[in-house]
Amino acid sequence: MKHPYLNQVSFAVGTGRCGTKFLYQLFQKEANVASHHERHPLSDTFERYCHWNQLPVDSAGFLTQKEEGIKQDLSQHTHSFEASAYLSLSLISLYQKFDAKFIFLVRSPHKVVNSYLQKQWYEHSVCRRDKNLAAGFQPGTREPHHSFSRLVPRGEEAEKWTSYTQVGKIAWFWRVVNESILQQFAKLPEEQYRIIRIEDFDFRKYQEVCHFLAYSPTLSAKDFENLTSTKPNRLYSRRTVADWSEKACQEFENEVASLSERWNYPWQTAQLITKEASREVKQPPVWKVKYQQLRKELQLRKKLIQFLERH
DSSP states (O other): OOOTTTTTEEEEESSSSSSHHHHHHHHHTOTTEEEEESSSHHHHHHHHHHHHTTOOOOOHHHHHHHHHHHHHHHTTOSEEEEEOGGGTTOHHHHHHHHOOEEEEEEOOHHHHHHHHHHTTTTOSOOOOSOTTSOOOOOTTOSSHHHHHHSOOOOHHHHHHHHTSOHHHHHHHHHHHHHHHHHHHHTTSOGGGEEEEEGGGOOHHHHHHHHHHTTOOOOOOHHHHHHHHTOOTTTTSOOOOGGGSOHHHHHHHHHHHHHHHHHTTOOOOHHHHHHHHHHHHHHSOOHHHHHHHHHHHHHHHHHHHHHHHHHO
């Protein structure tokens, strides 16, 4: 029997800081797609927290809230799409309920780590008395869903994790989330998911994704390029591998080596530092480029004013 949501519901998942928001922005420009980014953060991260800690919690509320939103989407659009790393541990239930398809976005681990460092992930020690229990809600959290979304291990793994640097903890997070997604995919039909390196995601790949989702895209190549050229936070100072301590570098390599080789990502920190140094030589910092552009504009305005005053 035909599933009521056949080829109508899809999700983009990953570790976060991997391109899910970009995909959401692309589909926002498609008239027949209702596109969302992290639609229900509190509900979704609580569900993720329960999955991670293997807590016996009924998922009915989580799925009912999702279905209400999807039904509203499909009342006005042909496709419902949500991009959210918060859903990365809930793939089985989403597939069973909605016959959902999944885009799994992966990104070079050192870039994910540095991006999460910028967002201060795992900056503070976890408050807990018993490492064999699920870590409770953490004090000082700005938003409730932040506490639920930042996974923390239990038992023997927790002992090692607690001794990690901030870099090591985020590298661990990159590994365990990606491994969990792959484990879930092993239980799904292969036609329900695609794995894409965000570094390879061009306009042609976007069209392939639309075909996979049974959607005929209308977004032009020019609009695609316009979106790719406007990256957020480009004027903020970037973290680099060269900023990491020797201990952090070793932890990073130990955590990410296996999956990095699977997806052909560089993971040896000495090589990454060399590449970063080479890139900095070839390309001036973004702030400097912006400053030079602004300076030229001011000079042109000054000349125009002088010309008008003379005539």
